[in-house]
Amino acid sequence: MFTTNCKEFVFGTTLIFAMTTGAHAQSEGLPSHALFDLTMSVDGSYEGVDLGEDRFGAIYRFRIGLENNAGSGFLHGAVSNCFAVGYFTDQPEHQAGMCTIVDADGDKILQRFHRSDLIGEIEFINGTGKYSGISGNGQYAVRSENTWQGNSVQSELKLVGAYHLPEAQSNTSLLDEGGPN
16 A cells, blocks of 8 residues: 555656746746755654664654755745655665655745765755756755654754756646656
8 A cells, every 4th residue: 555655646746746837936036046055953753663683774754944044045944844764784874765845935846865874965856836847956964963752853954055947937748748758
């Protein structure tokens, strides 16, 4: 059932992004490309599985508040909801997942991430509204000691990177072009 629901979620998410038409980035007050520096306040939980021999797997769910360190602008005040899987051995943890970032206007960005130990990378995949067609990437690092309580964790991360938005959007969708090949 989880596999079916996951496939339906991915297909539905892909379809929503394919059908989205966007506005010009400049009309929303964002430059078409820029650097960003964000603080991420993380509140998360996990379910773990002891795999024996110092191996451990986990499924995480995070809710992340984003603040642009310039005090306004790109993703200032946005909220990100993320799911991830992690694997621990006697080496640093490896973790990978997906996030949906929602800004104050309700516009969204789909992002993927992966990390090893306390440093990770993100990639913007696509978005809706003013973020339609977004691309970009960044690196993040844990800024404060993780606070664990039972199966919950809180921490603060710093994320720096760059994004690019298309200069203009067309009103065609992937569906109008016959779908993906």
